[in-house]
Amino acid sequence: MTDMNYDYVIVGGGSAGSVLANRLSESGTRSVLVLEAGRSDYPWDLFIQMPAALTFPSGNPFYDWRYESDPEPFMHGRRIAHARGKVLGGSSSINGMIFQRGNPLDYERWGADPGMENWDFAHCLPYFNRMETVLAADPDDELRGHDGPLVLERGPATNPLFQAFFKAAQEAGYPLTDDVNGYRQEGFAAFDRNVHKGQRLSASRAHLRPNRNRRNLTVLTRALVTKVNFRGNVATGVTFRRNGRTHVVNAGEVILSGGAINTPQLLQLSGVGDAGHLKTLGIRPVVDLPGVGENLQDHLEVYIQHACSQPVSMQPNLDLWRYPLIGLQWLLGRQGPAATNHFEGGGFVRSNEDVAYPNLMFHFLPVAVRYDGQKADAKHGYQVHIGPMYSDARGTLKIKSTDPTVHPSMLFNYLSTDQDRREWIEAIHIARDILGQSALAPFNAGELSPGRDVRTDAEILDWVARDAETALHPSCTAKMGPDSDPMAVVDPSDMSVHGTSGLRVVDASAMPYVTNGNIYAPVMMLAEKAADLIAGRTPLPPLHAEFYRHGTSPLERGGREGLQAGRRAAESETAAAKG
Incomplete structure (x- = not known):
């Protein structure tokens, strides 16, 4: 039955969908329907809602779609769970x-591709700024936002283990930085977080x-979209249950x-994708787009865990008998151990001199626990999450059934390239x-994981293959690019799907390359920018702000510190000449 008509139908009420719903409905002139297959929050x-409870939803069918990869050939045939x-x-x-924009050079890489000129850092920066309120930022910092809907609190990182970790990084030859989302990403610092007032x-x-309460905005949960409907190649609406x-x-x-899994799945179910594959499933192709589901990228990570010799870690808070009191502290005042995500600090470094900007990300935690809540066998502990950020491994995603409830086939090809293994x-x-x-x-009571038996390069790679988990950043499966690129799916000028009319893609699948860091912030930025493109509003003007580039003279490459030093020197010379 047909019972609804809207100007915009947004399939998915997640990160990108929430931004689009807000921005496309704010004028009050266009009707917007959001269809979210999951439950209400x-x-x-x-x-x-409780930050420290983040281990509970993962793997829980009430909150998690519980995707998993096909057996990964370079990881001993393991299937990798994807929450x-x-x-x-x-x-x-x-x-x-964890709120991380990625490195400005990520977007310079985007903008260097044909047709992607308006997705370089100068064109993306205004949208990062528009969406955020950074409580720790200097009000005059042009690289950070000050009045957006995302209020970002910086991790206090006051636990003595954080301070020791930052000092250890310096001892190892790595710098500290004021803000990994600001002028200089490279280095170690407290992290911005999507935690506000303990929630x-x-x-x-x-x-x-x-x-x-906007009259032109409707949000329906538990609404599973099964197909995009077409008249010819014109999208006319959707069917949902x-x-x-x-x-x-x-x-x-x-x-x-x-998202990067459901969007290519729904495109293929609707007849948009590789025509040969669709025909094998009895799906009539609407548009032959072989890039749908290709170019799959992600971040892989491991946990290096240590026992702690002093009683300063957060490990005791994992004891079940402590949960009621910790929960009560949070309920009464949004305070205590439950009011933090514990990812309060870390950093970014270059693993070798061949890379232009950091390719490794560290998250440090004053506790030794896996993402699923499995804790290390130690009274006190700490750990780092570590993994390469822009691997050249590429995967693929294909539907294997016309039933929209059947998860697609996904192969990420982790550890499949020489670069990936070296890094x-x-x-x-x-x-x-x-x-x-x-x-x-003073805190190091020995490495718990991987342990002393993992030392050689071969042993390290074998351990990674057996122990690594996804960092949960699937992306790039319907990448932006011009229609002259046979693998491009989305037109970067308006987010429309090539070969169609009335159909757009706005989420992590549209990214051409995964960014250096957690991808939530880039997805939100992409949606902010896409909302203007879709609504026909004049995009925000580019902001040509200076940012750090390793290995070049700041004066030559526009670095802030060098420019300021140069200006001071010139002013001194002028004053001396006048004197």
Whole structure:
């Protein structure tokens, strides 16, 4: 039955979908429908509102779609679990709440591709700034936002283990930085987090909840979109299931924001993808786009865990008997150990001199626990998460059934390239070097994982293959690019799907390359910029701000410090001449 008509139908109420719903409905002139297949993000749901409870939703079918890869050929045939948010707010309602833009050179890389000129850093920076309020930033810092809906609190990182870790990084030869999202990403610092006043600030809480009373905005949860409907190559709306009934909604524009897994799956189910593959499943191709589901990228990570010799870690808070008191502290005042995500600091480094900007990311925690909540066998402990950031491994995603509830086939090809394997070896050696410095010696009671039996390069790669987990950053499966690129799916000028009309893609699948860091912030930026493109508004003007580039003279490359020094020198010379 057909019972609805909207100007915009947004498929997916996650990170990108929440931004789009806010920005496309704010004028009040266009009707917007958000269809989210998962449940609502109820304010009383402690598992998604309490920051330290982040281990509970992952793997839980109430909150997580529980995707997994095909057997990975370079990881001993393991299937790698991929948690994706099955709730309003999407993965921003279950992730680690780490806010990292990536390096400015990530976007210079985007902008260097044909047709992508308006996605370089200068064109993306205004949208990063528009979406954020950085409480720790200098009000005059042009590289950070000061009045956006995402309020970012910087991790206090006051635990003595954080301070020892930062000193150890310096002892190992790596710098500190003021802000990994600001002028200089390279180095170690406290991290910005999507935690505000002791509570998770998801995309839904920042963009949807404050605007749910708009008359032109409708949000339906538990609404599974099964197909994009076409007349010829023109998208006319979608079909979805809700409460046991099938509905057809007509739309002026259909915007897919289901993420890097669901979006290519839905495109293929709807006849947009590699025609040969679709025909094998009995699907009539609407548009032959072989790039749909290709170019799959992600970050892989491991945990290097140490026992702690002093009673200063957060490890005791993992004891079940402590949960009631910790929970009560949070309920009464949004305070205590439950009010933090514990990812309060870390850093970015280059693993070798061949890379222009950091290719390794560190997250440090004053506790030894895996993302699923499995804790190390130690009374006290600490750990770093480490992994390469721009591997050249590429994977693929293909549907294997016409049933939309059947998860697609996904192969990431982790560890499949020489670059990937080399950088993994470098990553483990660098992490161990930092953790072995004298600043951490008073706390270091020995490595728990991987342990003393993993030393040679071959042993390191074998351990990574057996132990590594996804950092939960799948992306790039419907990449932006011009229609002259046979593998491009999305037009970077307006986010439309090549060969179609009335169909757009706005989420991590549209990224051409995964960025250096957690991808939540880049996805939010992409959605902010896309909202202007879709609504036909004049894009924000580019902001040509200076940022750090390694290995070049600041004066030659526009570095802030060098420019200021040069200006001071020139002023001194002028004053001397006048004197």
